[in-house]
Amino acid sequence: MDGMVVNIQRFSTHDGPGIRTTVFFKGCNLHCFWCHNPESIHACQEIQFFPRKCIGCGKCFEVCPFNVHEIMEGNRLLHREKCSKCGKCTKVCCSGALVMAGKMMTVEEIVAEVEKDRPFYKNSGGGVTFSGGEPLLQKDFLKALLAECKSRGIHTAVESAINVPWKWLEEIQPYVDLFLVDVKLIDEEKHKQVTGVSNARILENLVKLAEAVCELWIRVPVIPEVNDNIEEIGKIAELVKGLKKVKLIELVPFHGMAKGKYESLGMDYKAADYNPPTDDLMNKLNSILKVKGFTAV
């Protein structure tokens, strides 16, 4: 069985306990305007173009059947509207200026990669994390991977927005040691505005997940003008408190480093002018969590 993967990152230290390997799936059913991994939003392959790496060799011109590549007045242009994403240009580009985001990989290939760091998992309490994008959108592929890793004694984690049918989550649950779930906002209307979808199903699933056997970590991306204030964080903390099982909420501050990725994909980055929350603000928000009884991260 195979699935569309955007990256496999070894030595992940922010995606669960210990030293982990994170497999990033391609495709997401949320469209958070601040997303740090825009190359994982669309399910299909897409071309990334990094003009600073271009050495002007002209090979992409030569192989492109659709005249997508052009130089106009010294500027390197990419006419995405003409591009069929055949990938021929990415195969001849050696400097890394043209890269295909997304690759079909089999369960065997992925597990072989994950196995490489097994000695490190053992010594650190680490393992594998499936993230993305939204890994649940390729549920059968995910399930096969989880089952295989579990049978090999590797600790498994799934990072998900859980905006999927509960029975999908139920199906993969027996193979998951830890769920990492992002909660952005409590207010449904606001959630829809900033992510494109309602949070009703997410919150329902969260309650059910909290009653399941697996461990559950909650993370809150702190985004300017969205939830970077005491009121919103306080509401989330109240909700999570009600879940009883969760002792830890991790606040993850927004960073603007994804700008280059959006440009490389020809996507509009609505958070381009946003600044990361200050250390001061993060300390304030973390102390709210502490007051509500949560451990600080």
Added chain:
Amino acid sequence: MNKPLRKLNTQKDMVDVQRILSIKKNAENYIKLIENLEVFIPGKGMLAGKPFFFRTFTKEMWLLRKEMHYGADNCHFPMNPSFLQYGFAGIMSLALKAKEGLDEEKSAFLQAIIDTYDAVCKFIERHAEKAEQMAFSASDENERRRLEAIAANCRVISKGAPQNFIQAVQLFWFAWRLRNIFFSSTIGRLDQYLYPFYKRDIEIGSLTKQEAFSILCELWENFNLANSGDTLMNLMVGGQDRQGNDATNELSFMMIDTALAVRKSEPHLNVRIHKGTPQAFIDKVVDLILLGHGQGTIYCDDHLIPSLVNHGIPPESARNYSNDGCTEVVIDGESGIRFWQMEAVKSLELALFNGEENVLPGEPVSHKWTDKMPAFPVKTSLKTGYRSGDMTRMNSFEEVYQAFLKQYLYQVDVFLKKISNAMEEDRDNETCSPFLAGTFPTCISTGNDPFRGGFTVENYQLLSGSIPTVADALAAIKKVVFDERFCTMAELLEALRANFEGFEYLRQKLLSAPKFGNDDDYVDCIAADIAKRFCERVSSFITPNGKPIWPGIYNIDFNMFAKIVGATPDGRRWKDPICEHYSPTPGRAKSGPTSVIRSATKAPLAKGCAASPFHISLSRSAVPQNEKGKAIVRSLLLTAIELGAVVFNIAIYDVDVLKKAKQNPEMYEDVIVRVWGFNARFVDLSEDLQDHIIARVIRGSE
């Protein structure tokens, strides 16, 4: 140096007049120097003895410096701690007794030691006198007591052995400082040397832990006042004792605490870890590593000791190893060290051009050790003209690889013969600084110079050069020329001759071939094979006296050698960095530190008993200074050892800080980094080295 006019017969009954003259001159010069050194009592603290003399040198002393001959003492190995057991006065008595009935040369040798140590004892005594005078005129009661204590300590050690911990530290400080006042030297297993004094004092209640810690901090500050950077000041803590029991003691812990408190570049701390090392000690080491300075280079007893034994070193001695001025292994108190460096990447260049060097574009090359020092011209020490084969006629990667090995191993053989000759030369002609020689008990009991039996273990090493960069180049040839048939060897050589000018596409193609440090067998296995063959070639070489030459997978002058190798097939241009030791070429490890460790441990690193280190340079954002960061460092450390690492160093840098430090050095004077076998203040390094270290930070470790 006084070289004889003819090659000598080495039989014991032949006396070399030149050697005797040399021995006497060594002592005379030493004594003249010591007699003129400034006597210094500090304004606070307990340690007498000036850290740094240069400012008070007379013109005569500067002239004397040129005449000083240290011989076997290149400062790259620890003194034997026997002076702590006997005191210098005690060694003088032993030497006097041993002199009886010995031949003229041995007698002269021991007399030189006696005379030198007499001057040392008098020098220490002058400190006692000065402290007493200062005490007499002290206005404050506490101050008077402090000065009287200093005086008392100096009196004791000027006449005999130290009687307690503070006196032992005081004597060690004097000894270390006097060994070579123009430079600094290796410290050794100080936790082992001082422990018996510490233990007894604590047990009888005459010393508190706080007092001991305070003295160590003072000693550390003195070391930093003495010198900073490539100072050879390596200190080894932990490990096993001669019988194989765990020797990690309270001082091992306390010395790490001292490093954590003082936070400067000196001394460079090294840690021996073995199966029996207490977990609490490993946690302590993790704390030190977490600081980020690259302090706490790890040495793995369980891999290194068996390899030393395989090289003919007796197990009890092998268990007593420590390290030299950089990362190479020495036997503490039993050996010196001499080492030679192979140029692996240059060997590849010679192989590519059938025995000739590539023409370098641009002006003749010069190099500076630091920006403050003068530049000097550089050229290769390899022999050109050895025809390993015309690569343009080769039709398979296997042929190319064999040609490289032919050239590389030829150059290795040239070095092995050179070293072999040096062993004989040393034994026949060299004399040693009497100060250093006198600390070695075998020198005293037999009257033998270190090179003529005073060192009970001989330590001659050949270091491999930058094998990972060579592997990158060979893997690129394999992929681009032979697997993909993208270009021919002739076209590749043309591009190298042009330093890739006009060949940028090809260069990018070569750059995108597999690179060492990313856990890719395609290139890692090539590196591992070269490392294995190097070690085996060196280990199997039979020297005239039957003593082995120790192989090390290592490279000291990578920064300098990068300037004399032209463009290479890995996509590297002239002057672009080559790697140090068995680490990835800077900038090429993109899959995080676990991949680097995997790549490195595919080689039989333990075969390189001289040391086969690799560096891990992590980004601070991945390894914060908290419990999480500790857990990460601990896992990397323990797993690296499990996978077969022999020596490694983990440093943690904030790249932004390093870049800012380049721009505004005066604001970043406390930033300490790891260079090749030592730690230094980042702002003191040459720009080349600064860039090399910034490029070293592993991608995929953010």
